Amino acid sequence: MNATQSATAHDVVIGLEVHVQLATQSKLFCSCATRFGAPPNTLTCPLCIGMPGTLPVMNRHAFELALQTAVSLDCQIAPFTKWDRKNYYYPDLPKGYQISQYDLPFSHDGHLDTYDPKGNLPVRRVGIIRVHLEEDAGKSMHDEAAGKSDSLIDLNRTGTPLLEIVTEPDMRSPAEAKAFLTELKLLLTYLGVSDCNMQEGSLRVDANINLHVPRNGETIATPIVEVKNMNSFRAVERALEYEAGRQWEEWQATGQKMGDVPKQTRGWDDAANLTRPQRHKEESSDYRYFPDPDLVPVVVSPEEIEVITKSLGELPAALRSRLESEYGLSAYDSDVLVNQGRSLASYFVQVAEACGNGKLASNWIQQDILRLLKERQETIDDFPVSAAALADLLRKVDQGELDTSKGRDVLGGMIDSGQPAEDVMLELGIAAVDESELTALCEQLLVENERIVADVQAGKVQAIGALIGQAKKRNPNVNPGRVREICLQLISKRA
Amino acid sequence: MSLSREAVTKVALLARLELTPEELDSITSQLGQIVDYVQQLSSVDTEGVEPMAHAMEQHNVFRADEVRPSLPREEALANAPRHNDEYYRVPAVLGD
Ligand SMILES: [Zn+2]
Numbered sequence: 001m002n003a004t005q006s007a008t009a010h011d012v013v014i015g016l017e018v019h020v021q022l023a024t025q026s027k028l029f030c031s032c033a034t035r036f037g038a039p040p041n042t043l044t045c046p047l048c049i050g051m052p053g054t055l056p057v058m059n060r061h062a063f064e065l066a067l068q069t070a071v072s073l074d075c076q077i078a079p080f081t082k083w084d085r086k087n088y089y090y091p092d093l094p095k096g097y098q099i100s101q102y103d104l105p106f107s108h109d110g111h112l113d114t115y116d117p118k119g120n121l122p123v124r125r126v127g128i129i130r131v132h133l134e135e136d137a138g139k140s141m142h143d144e145a146a147g148k149s150d151s152l153i154d155l156n157r158t159g160t161p162l163l164e165i166v167t168e169p170d171m172r173s174p175a176e177a178k179a180f181l182t183e184l185k186l187l188l189t190y191l192g193v194s195d196c197n198m199q200e201g202s203l204r205v206d207a208n209i210n211l212h213v214p215r216n217g218e219t220i221a222t223p224i225v226e227v228k229n230m231n232s233f234r235a236v237e238r239a240l241e242y243e244a245g246r247q248w249e250e251w252q253a254t255g256q257k258m259g260d261v262p263k264q265t266r267g268w269d270d271a272a273n274l275t276r277p278q279r280h281k282e283e284s285s286d287y288r289y290f291p292d293p294d295l296v297p298v299v300v301s302p303e304e305i306e307v308i309t310k311s312l313g314e315l316p317a318a319l320r321s322r323l324e325s326e327y328g329l330s331a332y333d334s335d336v337l338v339n340q341g342r343s344l345a346s347y348f349v350q351v352a353e354a355c356g357n358g359k360l361a362s363n364w365i366q367q368d369i370l371r372l373l374k375e376r377q378e379t380i381d382d383f384p385v386s387a388a389a390l391a392d393l394l395r396k397v398d399q400g401e402l403d404t405s406k407g408r409d410v411l412g413g414m415i416d417s418g419q420p421a422e423d424v425m426l427e428l429g430i431a432a433v434d435e436s437e438l439t440a441l442c443e444q445l446l447v448e449n450e451r452i453v454a455d456v457q458a459g460k461v462q463a464i465g466a467l468i469g470q471a472k473k474r475n476p477n478v479n480p481g482r483v484r485e486i487c488l489q490l491i492s493k494r495a
Numbered sequence: 496m497s498l499s500r501e502a503v504t505k506v507a508l509l510a511r512l513e514l515t516p517e518e519l520d521s522i523t524s525q526l527g528q529i530v531d532y533v534q535q536l537s538s539v540d541t542e543g544v545e546p547m548a549h550a551m552e553q554h555n556v557f558r559a560d561e562v563r564p565s566l567p568r569e570e571a572l573a574n575a576p577r578h579n580d581e582y583y584r585v586p587a588v589l590g591d
Contacts, residue, residue: 024560031563040581041572043565061560082548089511091585096510104548142587152582155571286509296553 011212012244013221014177015169018184019162020194021136021202022065027159028135029056029099029295034161036200040154048159050094055294062161063298065193066106066133067308069163072187072315073128075110077305082297086287091153092138100164102289105132106298112187113317114171114179117335126180127168136160157201163194169208174240181205181233186316190342198232205236209243210258211251221258222251227275229267239268243275319345327358336366344380347387354391357398364394368411385414393421400482406430431477438478442486445470446494456491464488497534498527 027034030047047054070077084102110128114121138155165184171177185196185203196203207230211222227243230236243266250256266275314322316338323334323345337348348365352358369390373383393414397407402425413424425431445467446453455463464484471483503523507514514522565571568581577584 026560026562031558031561032565033562039568041568041583044571045563045565049566049571057556057558059560060557063557080548087509089509091583140585149587150577150584151587152579153585154582286505288509291548293550296551296556297548299554 009214010248011219012173012240013169013210013212014171014174014240015208016165016167016171016177016180017206017208018165018167018181019136019204019206020069020165020188020196022062022161022163023192023194024059024062024065024161026059028059028062028133028161029159030054032159036197036202038156040152040156043156044158048094049155050096056099056292058295058298059161063106063133064308065191066131066161066163067300067305068191068312069165069188069193070107070110070131071305071308072191072312073107073110073112073131073165075107075128075131077107077300078104079301080104080297080299081106083292083295084289085292086134086289088287090137090140091151092140092155092158094138094155094158098135098137099292099295100134100289101132105130106300107131112180112184114176115183115317115320115335116179117331119331121173121176121179124170124172124176124180126170129166129168131163131165134162134164136162174237174244177207177240178233178237181236183316185233186339190316191312205230205233207236207240209240209247211244211247213251222247223256223258223261224263225275226263226265227268228265228278229269231270235268235270238270238273239275242268242273246275313342323348323358323362327352327362329358329362333362333366337362340370340380347380347383350387351391351394354388355394355398357394360394360398361391364390364397364407368408372415384418385411389414389420396421396425400479402430403479403481406477406479429477438482439486439490441471441474441478442467442483442490446487446490453491453494456488457494461488497530498523 021034024034026032027048030045032043032045032048035043047056067077081101082104083099085097086100086102087097089096108128108130110131111125112128114124114126116123136157136159138153138158140151140153142151167180171180188194188196188203194202198204207227208224209227210224213220213222225243225247227239230239265278267278268275320331320334320338323329323337324331327349329337338345344365347369348361351365352361355361369380369383373380376383390411393402393407393410396402396410397404402410409428410421410424410430413419413428414421417424417427419427449467449470452463452466464487467487468480468483471478472480500519500523503519503526504514506526507519507522572578572580572583575583
């Protein structure tokens with residue numbers, strides 16, 4: 001039996017610690033580039049490799065991106081914030097301390113609501129304890145060459161601006177943790193504060209997890225375990241599923257409560273599908289924080305927060321509900337469009353506004369435009385058909401001038417030639433059939449096909465198909481759906 | 496003396512310093528003197544005085560987000576006791 005689904009009810013309690021690299025050009029305290037993938041140790045200077053006598057100066061843009069993120073997470077922005085030294089000794093940390101924030105982080109007490117378009121998960125308001133700004137460390141890797149037991153250090157990443165986002169233990173399942181991360185990443189992507197690339201380490205997640213077990217009217221908390229080394233949101237979910245099961249078994253075997261044993265750190269092994277205890281660094285948890293005398297504090301005024309707030313633009317949650325309320329989209333459709341990013345969502349809004357049919361615009365963008373973008377390997381910003389031009393085409397589809405299949409042909413022509421729908425239709429010999437012309441044609445067909453009319457009147461509506469076939473023979477440009485509608489209307493008038 | 500041998504042992508471990516018993520004795524005594532010296536500040540009455548976050552009154556010192564050339568790798572690695580022309584070489588780092 002899977003222990004997480006055990007009949008005995010217990011809560012799984014999860015809190016997350018997310019590190020996000022900010023999308024600045026240069027590092028937090030020096031002017032070295034933050035570019036990923038440069039040859040090792042080519043993006044360093046005396047400051048970021050910890051030479052004596054150097055002094056850090058804060059990157060204004062990094063602080064602005066940090067503020068934008070915190071404001072978007074509904075955090076309180078501290079009017080006064082300072083930086084502290086977190087002291088520990090590690091080869092990828094050349095100064096012997098990391099510049100971080102301890103007792104006066106620049107923001108605290110925010111929240112973010114999880115979202116599940118399928119409605120399978122409850123909307124969970126996840127509290128944000130704090131968001132603070134710190135510098136990243138370098139990277140160490142084991143030297144496998146010649147069996148030497150050395151480690152190799154690349155300090156390119158040292159000093160890259162890093163946001164640490166710490167949540168309350170508010171999530172109650174691994175799926176909720178994944179939903180939170182998905183929503184957080186979407187928000188950060190909309191803000192453009194980070195590229196959130198987990199493979200390149202721009203977004204890193206650690207999780208704290210334990211169980212709350214009801215017993216004799218009390219709730220017993222089991223020891224908290226910190227899980228590390230998860231390289232995708234899916235891995236986070238799987239690691240937490242495994243860990244919840246493992247902790248339940250351990251609780252049943254040992255009955256250990258929080259405080260009975262020191263906090264444990266475990267690493268996720270994705271291939272083996274399990275977590276393993278990591279080496280205890282109990283000594284190193286004594287970080288001896290103290291204010292960094294090299295950096296002066298930062299004061300943020302309410303006016304500055306106001307300016308930041310106004311600059312944020314529409315954020316995913318608000319955009320989703322607007323697409324639903326203003327354009328009649330389902331939760332699923334609005335989620336798909338919003339997940340494509342700000343540019344595509346705004347393309348949709350422009351098309352929907354101009355063609356007047358949000359549902360139609362959503363269908364075309366999801367079925368055709370997204371497929372085309374994938375095939376052409378381009379983003380909506382480079383797509384040759386503007387929102388206005390697509391709206392023009394969709395108006396013709398909406399009014400029955402074109403059916404979906406002809407509409408697709410026209411769209412193809414618009415992409416190839418860059419011409420508007422009207423011109424492409426001329427070129428392809430697709431003339432819009434005038435409504436009165438179409439009605440006349442339908443009347444003619446009814447006169448010529450009394451038997452079909454009688455069949456339809458007798459309830460065999462599918463007989464109308466033969467009329468549509470005849471109509472297309474006489475004029476290939478007719479819209480079959482519209483022929484069907486008009487014929488049915490005329491027949492019902494006769495009855 | 497305000498500093499115990501145990502405290503110095505712990506600080507030495509945190510700084511990854513290996514001290515002989517003799518060194519531990521002399522450093523405990525030297526560090527203790529420094530701590531005692533600084534301890535004099537405790538005699539000042541700070542009742543009602545706001546703690547300072549920084550010795551200077553200045554705040555909000557920023558620079559623009561502009562890239563400037565980094566050190567040539569050769570120079571960056573020049574002071575390292577060991578390197579392989581690309582990376583710094585250090586004794587094995589275990590785990591994560
Ligand atoms: Zn640098």
